[in-house]
Amino acid sequence: AEVMIKTKPLNNLELDLSFTYQDTEDENASDRDVMASPKVLAYGKAAYNFTPNISLAVNANFVGEMVAQWDFQTAGRIGDDIPAYFNLGANFRVSDLFGKGWFANLRVSNLFEDDIRYPTYSSSGWADKGTLGIGRVFLFTLGKKF
Numbered sequence: 001a002e003v004m005i006k007t008k009p010l011n012n013l014e015l016d017l018s019f020t021y022q023d024t025e026d027e028n029a030s031d032r033d034v035m036a037s038p039k040v041l042a043y044g045k046a047a048y049n050f051t052p053n054i055s056l057a058v059n060a061n062f063v064g065e066m067v068a069q070w071d072f073q074t075a076g077r078i079g080d081d082i083p084a085y086f087n088l089g090a091n092f093r094v095s096d097l098f099g100k101g102w103f104a105n106l107r108v109s110n111l112f113e114d115d116i117r118y119p120t121y122s123s124s125g126w127a128d129k130g131t132l133g134i135g136r137v138f139l140f141t142l143g144k145k146f
Helices: none
Strands: 002-010 013-021 040-051 054-063 085-095 102-109 137-144
Antiparallel strands (some): 002 013, 040 054, 085 102
């Protein structure tokens, strides 16, 4: 089930919210959770336009707990359960910077540099606590629309 809401409560503010609940079942083993399949996913974004050319957006993602791949030889998971995580990012954009069409954009992902891990699968069995996701990333873009 998925619910999405997109609204503009103020002239300069846009909100985008999404919540997903999924209950995936393995047809071969209905008593086991499916690898890398969180039951809950949520997304939110708030974008504010200070002027027609300057905007700031903040986005948040929530990913529920996940399990590693099942190993039939040992009759168990090949790694630890991965805890749920929350990730926050931001984007600052200035349009028509040096003239019509030029823009500058600064994007920050994983703003608080939280640990993000992904479930272990057969080719990453050495990573029993899960594989690491990306830490904090800054991306600056300067471009021209044409």
